[in-house]
Amino acid sequence: xxxxxxxxxxxxxxxxxxxxxxxxxxxxxxxxxxxxxxxxxxxxxxxxxxxxxxxxxxxxxxxxxxxxxxxxxxxxxxxxxxxxxxxxxxxxxxxxxxxxxxxxxxxxxxxxxxxxxxxxxxxxxxxxxxxxxxxxxxxxxxxxxxxxxxxxxxxxxxxxxxxxxxxxxxxxxxxxxxxxxxxxxxxxxxxxxxxxxxxxxxxxxxxxxxxxxxxxxxxxxxxxxxxxxxxxxxxxxxxxxxxxxxxxxxxxxxxxxxxxxxxxxxxxxxxxxxxxxxxxxxxxxxxxxxxxxxxxxxxxxxxxxxxxxxxxxxxxxxxxxxxxxxxxxxxxxxxxxxxxxxxxxxxxxxxxxxxxxxxxxxxxxxxxxxxxxxxxxxxxxxxxxxxxxxxxxxxxxxxxxxxxx
Ligand code: FEO
Numbered sequence: 001x002x003x004x005x006x007x008x009x010x011x012x013x014x015x016x017x018x019x020x021x022x023x024x025x026x027x028x029x030x031x032x033x034x035x036x037x038x039x040x041x042x043x044x045x046x047x048x049x050x051x052x053x054x055x056x057x058x059x060x061x062x063x064x065x066x067x068x069x070x071x072x073x074x075x076x077x078x079x080x081x082x083x084x085x086x087x088x089x090x091x092x093x094x095x096x097x098x099x100x101x102x103x104x105x106x107x108x109x110x111x112x113x114x115x116x117x118x119x120x121x122x123x124x125x126x127x128x129x130x131x132x133x134x135x136x137x138x139x140x141x142x143x144x145x146x147x148x149x150x151x152x153x154x155x156x157x158x159x160x161x162x163x164x165x166x167x168x169x170x171x172x173x174x175x176x177x178x179x180x181x182x183x184x185x186x187x188x189x190x191x192x193x194x195x196x197x198x199x200x201x202x203x204x205x206x207x208x209x210x211x212x213x214x215x216x217x218x219x220x221x222x223x224x225x226x227x228x229x230x231x232x233x234x235x236x237x238x239x240x241x242x243x244x245x246x247x248x249x250x251x252x253x254x255x256x257x258x259x260x261x262x263x264x265x266x267x268x269x270x271x272x273x274x275x276x277x278x279x280x281x282x283x284x285x286x287x288x289x290x291x292x293x294x295x296x297x298x299x300x301x302x303x304x305x306x307x308x309x310x311x312x313x314x315x316x317x318x319x320x321x322x323x324x325x326x327x328x329x330x331x332x333x334x335x336x337x338x339x340x341x342x343x344x345x346x347x348x349x350x351x352x353x354x355x356x357x358x359x360x361x362x363x364x365x366x367x368x369x370x371x372x373x374x375x376x377x378x379x380x381x382x383x384x385x386x387x388x389x390x391x392x393x394x395x396x397x398x399x400x401x402x403x404x405x
Contacts, residue, residue, distance in 0.1 A: 005064040008181045010226065010234055011163060013044045013140075017065035018230075019058030022177045027086075029331065030201040031296040034194060035177030038086055039230045041167060042066055043160070046138020047076040050098070051158060051167045052230055056089030063097060077135070078103040079142070080126065081169040083112040083154045087230055092120035104129045106146050109154035131156075147171065147213055149206050164225040171210075172242045173229030174198040183233040183242075193302070194232065195242060199249050200305040201298045205336040207250035214247055252338045254308030256403050258396065261290040261300045262313030263324045268347030268379050269313045275385040276311060276345065279392025285400065287392075292324040297331045304332070308399045310340045310367055311392075312358050316348035321357050329361040337365065341399060343391065344373035347380065370395045 007015040018039035024032045038054035040062055048070065054062045066072045075098045080088055083105065091113070095103055105113060107128040117123040129135065131146040140162040147155045151170055158167040174194035180186050203210065227235040227242065235242055258280050264270040273289055280287040288307075290300050304310060314325035321329070344358035355373035362369060371391050376384045 003060055003064040005061050006068045007042060007065045010041070010181075010228065010236075011165065014163070014165060014228075015042045015044070015065075015069060016040075016181055016228075016234065017042045017050070017062055017069075019054045019061040020177050021055065021058065024175070024177070027175060030175070030197075030298040032175040034175065034190075036175040036231055037177055039173075039228065039232075039234075041228055042069060042075075043137065043140075044069070045140050047136070048074055049077040049079060049137060049142070050075050050094070050100075051079045052081055052087050052169065053078070053091045053094050054089070055086045056093075059090035059093055062090065062094065072098050076101050077137075079135075079158055079167075080105040080109055080113065081156050081158055081167060082152060082230065083109050083116060084152055084170075085116065087169070088113060088116065092117050092122045095122040095125075102127055104135065104144075106131075106144070106154050106156040108148065109156065112152070112154045129156075147209075150209055150213065151202055151206055159222060161222075164223045166222075166224050166227045168227050169230045170202065171229060172227050172235065172246070173231035174233075176232045178233070181234055182237075183235050184237040186233055191233070195245065196249070196305055197298065197302040198231070199246065200301040201335065203246075204249075204301070204305065205334065207252060207338075210246050210250040214243060214250075249305060254339050254341075254399065254402050255306055256400060257286040257288070257303075257307040258309040258311065258399065259288055259290060259300065259304050259307045260311045260313065261292060261295070261328060262346070263292040263315070263322045264313075265315045265317065265322070265347070268376055269315050269345070271385065272345050272347065272374065272376055272380050272388045273313050275380075275388035276392035279389035279394075280396045282389075282393050283396035283400065285396040292328060297328050300328060301332060301335055301337075304337055304340075308340065308403060309395055310337070310342040310362070311395070312342065312344050312362065314344070314346045314354040314358050316346065316352050316354035319351050319353050321354045325354070325358065329358075333361065333365055340365070341368045341370050341395065341402065343369055343371050343395065345375070345388065346373070347376040347378065349378055352377075370398055
């Protein structure tokens with residue numbers, strides 16, 4: 001292999017040796033409009049250590065970047081912080097190339113890697129490390145901390161105390177392919193949006209664990225000069241900024257912002273949505289209309305992360321919710337957003353089940369309903385549109401009050 005990929009220096013002894021996936025547009029149901037990176041890191045300690053690998057098709061890029069610094073066979077240890085395939089798909093093949101003295105994963109990681117790659121004898125040789133265990137690299141060391149369910153049961157993070165350097169695997173990452181490797185080199189609005197999108201679509205259901213993890217890190221007195229995730233840029237300037245954001249998002253406090261997401265057959269539900277939005281705006285509150293013909297489910301989740309109300313509209317089609325709205329509900333329910341108020345609305349022709357079904361979904365998500373669902377038969381009358389406007393205005397007032405309590 002003669003590919004010209006180079007390692008990128010993070011510190012004097014730690015290099016980025018991952019891969020950039022410019023073409024990725026879907027990550028298990030999450031739209032990744034900016035692509036992604038699969039980050040791996042090479043520690044040039046007395047015991048040379050590779051932290052994580054990359055998605056299988058990018059194995060040659062990883063090996064080429066390592067080869068720009070050292071002979072891959074000089075690597076002593078490999079650490080697998082997370083067994084999802086975007087970080088482990090080429091692990092067995094890399095182990096065959098590198099022939100490390102040892103490869104380490106969490107106890108659960110050993111099990112999940114074996115389940116994924118049962119045919120690879122290299123995988124059977126991976127050693128389990130315990131929570132808090134320290135690996136001696138000679139002139140530095142690595143401490144392993146289990147982060148179960150953040151976001152898989154096998155997940156762990158690795159910390160080098162001598163450099164205050166955290167390998168955080170999926171945590172504090174984002175899906176963003178750029179030519180820059182550091183967060184401070186990328187426009188702040190892109191960093192903000194993509195880190196919000198990542199949290200909302202990957203980590204939101206585990207918010208209670210994030211709060212506990214941050215507290216545990218504080219209790220242990222760990223300090224960070226650099227946080228290096230497995231996706232997106234490395235945090236080197238004020239790395240605690242992303243930790244603070246995680247604490248804020250994990251709290252899921254209500255905010256003065258309303259999301260209206262809906263689909264429409266013949267523009268009746270759309271007209272209702274716009275009337276509701278106007279009522280909300282009449283109270284000076286921020287509102288975002290997210291028609292599902294134009295917005296991906298993962299973009300709706302991103303906006304919902306920083307909202308306090310969720311209003312859902314669906315026409316009735318064949319006695320059911322409109323398919324795109326049903327898709328959104330199933331996706332959102334799994335991500336467990338909390339602390340929302342809202343209501344349902346929609347147009348129908350002769351049966352009108354979609355509004356009741358939407359209300360049932362909102363209740364399952366523990367959304368506090370501010371009023372019964374609003375229905376329009378075929379085309380909303382002026383009276384129905386006034387009701388939409390008024391219910392929107394009332395919801396804005398209730399949300400405003402809730403946010404001040
Ligand atoms: Fe980036 Fe959970 O994998």
